[in-house]
Amino acid sequence: xxxxxxxxxxxxAGHAPAMADFFLCDMFSAAPKxxxxxxxxxxxxxxxxxxxxxxxxxxxxxxxxxTPSVKGLATIHDKDILIFCISQLMAALNTGRAVSRTLxxxxxxxxxxxxxxxxxxxxxxxxxxxxxxxxTRITTNVETGGLEVTSGFGLIESWQVxxxxxxxxxVSVVITLSDWLFRAVLNKSxxxxxxxYFSLRKPLERRVYELARKHCxxxxxWHISVELLLKKSGSASPRRVFRKMIRDMITADPLPDxxxxxxxxxxxxxxxxxxPDPGATGARAPLLSSDTLERARALVPGxxxxxxxxxxxxxxxxTGARPLRAPDRAFLGWLGxxxxxx
Numbered sequence: 001x002x003x004x005x006x007x008x009x010x011x012x013a014g015h016a017p018a019m020a021d022f023f024l025c026d027m028f029s030a031a032p033k034x035x036x037x038x039x040x041x042x043x044x045x046x047x048x049x050x051x052x053x054x055x056x057x058x059x060x061x062x063x064x065x066x067t068p069s070v071k072g073l074a075t076i077h078d079k080d081i082l083i084f085c086i087s088q089l090m091a092a093l094n095t096g097r098a099v100s101r102t103l104x105x106x107x108x109x110x111x112x113x114x115x116x117x118x119x120x121x122x123x124x125x126x127x128x129x130x131x132x133x134x135x136t137r138i139t140t141n142v143e144t145g146g147l148e149v150t151s152g153f154g155l156i157e158s159w160q161v162x163x164x165x166x167x168x169x170x171v172s173v174v175i176t177l178s179d180w181l182f183r184a185v186l187n188k189s190x191x192x193x194x195x196x197y198f199s200l201r202k203p204l205e206r207r208v209y210e211l212a213r214k215h216c217x218x219x220x221x222w223h224i225s226v227e228l229l230l231k232k233s234g235s236a237s238p239r240r241v242f243r244k245m246i247r248d249m250i251t252a253d254p255l256p257d258x259x260x261x262x263x264x265x266x267x268x269x270x271x272x273x274x275x276p277d278p279g280a281t282g283a284r285a286p287l288l289s290s291d292t293l294e295r296a297r298a299l300v301p302g303x304x305x306x307x308x309x310x311x312x313x314x315x316x317x318x319t320g321a322r323p324l325r326a327p328d329r330a331f332l333g334w335l336g337x338x339x340x341x342x
Contacts, residue, residue, distance in 0.1 A: 018098035022174065023089065025105035030091035030113075031294055032193040034083050035184045037142050039191065039214040042234025043155075045073035046203035055234065062142050069135025071128065074155055076203045078129040080114040082155065083193070085177060087113075089185045101182035104162070107170045115198040123169045130159040130175070138180075153178045192290040194256035195297075204245055205254050207233045212258040212270045218287040222270045229268055257290065274309050285313040286327030299335055308335065 038044065041064055045051040050072035057064045066073060089099050107126060111118050133155045141150040156175055163172035177185075184190065191213055200206045211232055216222035224232075230242045237245065246268060250260045261269045274287055288309060296305045312331050316324075324330050 019100055021100060022102040022104050023092065023098075023100040025085070025088040025103055025109065027088050027091035028109070028113075029298075030087040031291055032083055032195055032197060033087045033090045033190040034079075034193050034210065034213075035086060035181060036189045036191060036214065037184060038079070038082075039210045040232075041140075041142065042207070042232060043138060044076040044079050044207075044234070046076055046207060046233070046235055047073070048075075048203065051075070053236070057231075057234070059231065062140070064138065064140040064142065067137040067139070069132065069137075071131045071135050074129075074132040074136040076206050078132050080116075080198065081110065081126075081129055081133060081175070082177075082181065084110050084113055085175060086181075086185055086190060089182075090188070090190060093185070093188070099185075101157075101177045101179065102174060103177070104172060104174050107173055110173075113198075115195075120167075120169060127161075127170065130156070130173075134159055151180065153180050155181070194290050195294060196256040200254060200256075202254075204233065204235060205249060207235075208246075208249065208260075209255050209258070212255065212260075216258060216270045216272065218272065218289075220271070223263070223267050224270075226266045226268060273306060274313065286316065286324050286331070288328055288331055292328040292331060295332060296335055299332070299339060 041059070041062060042055070042057055043064060043066055045053075045055075045068075052068050052070075052072055054068070055064075055066040055073070057066075084105070085103050088103065088105070092099050107123060108118055111122055111126065116122050134157070136155055137152055138155065139150075139152040155178060157178050158176045160174045161170045161172070162174050163170075165171050193209075193213060197206065197209060200209060208229070211224075211229070212222065215224070226243050226246065227239065229246070230237075230239055233242075235242055235245075243266075246260070247262065249255075250262060250268075253259060257273055258270050259273060261271070263269050272287055274285060293305050293309075296308060300308065309331070312334050315334070316322075
């Protein structure tokens with residue numbers, strides 16, 4: 001099954017990164033990255049069946065219309081493909097490699113990186129995801145890379161299976177990203193995700209994590225009304241049903257990096273899992289980046305990273321809770337010494 005013919009890699013004038021005809025996805029340890037705009041605004045369907053609705057969204061002057069193809073709207077699980085591509089490009093930019101909005105990737109690497117099974121059915125679903133991404137059209141006035149342009153575009157411009165195995169499974173794929181998304185990458189309008197994002201199977205959990213990562217970040221807490229959370233999530237559920245889903249999520253506590261709680265006034269509070277601890281000193285516990293947690297997982301394979309962070313924070317308080325200029329570096333240094341002793 002083959003998609004549209006891939007266009008040559010594009011370039012953008014005025015940007016420093018070197019451009020190549022196409023970019024080979026071979027950065028196997030690339031941290032997951034997501035673009036800020038689709039984290040902020042609902043651009044993907046949360047449905048698990050073909051969604052043929054036209055989605056209209058407006059908030060604080062930002063207007064977005066998402067129009068499906070006959071295959072339906074691109075889903076938040078389809079977005080894994082874009083996250084993989086963005087992650088590869090950002091890892092390359094950070095090492096000075098030439099990039100292009102046309103990427104050549106191995107389907108198996110994509111499936112493994114996004115924690116999907118590698119069965120024949122998984123490859124079939126991957127083709128369907130490519131079709132939805134190419135067919136879904138976005139019309140928006142949202143700003144990317146410092147420019148506000150009212151435009152229409154597909155989430156990917158084109159895709160093509162360029163090599164198949166003897167059994168008929170896709171092996172190598174070429175994808176050309178939309179100029180709009182590529183511009184966001186070049187301007188580094190992205191955020192790092194926890195790799196456990198890919199383990200979230202429920203679409204609403206993924207969307208709520210995106211919003212928490214974008215808005216809460218490393219703040220002590222972030223509050224949002226149920227009504228606004230419903231709007232920004234893009235959920236089609238009635239408010240009553242949505243509130244029940246959020247309450248179930250609070251009970252299940254599935255989100256990486258953040259906990260949720262319901263507060264008076266129909267508000268939901270998001271708190272980083274390593275937020276200020278009202279312990280003996282009352283000092284704010286140093287918060288760590290997702291990149292640091294990933295490096296910790298690599299340093300101590302199989303360890304409970306959350307428990308290690310809690311141990312380090314307890315040590316920090318016990319030794320006077322002095323302000324740290326570089327908490328991420330301090331934590332990794334402590335972890336390295338702890339490993340050597342162990």
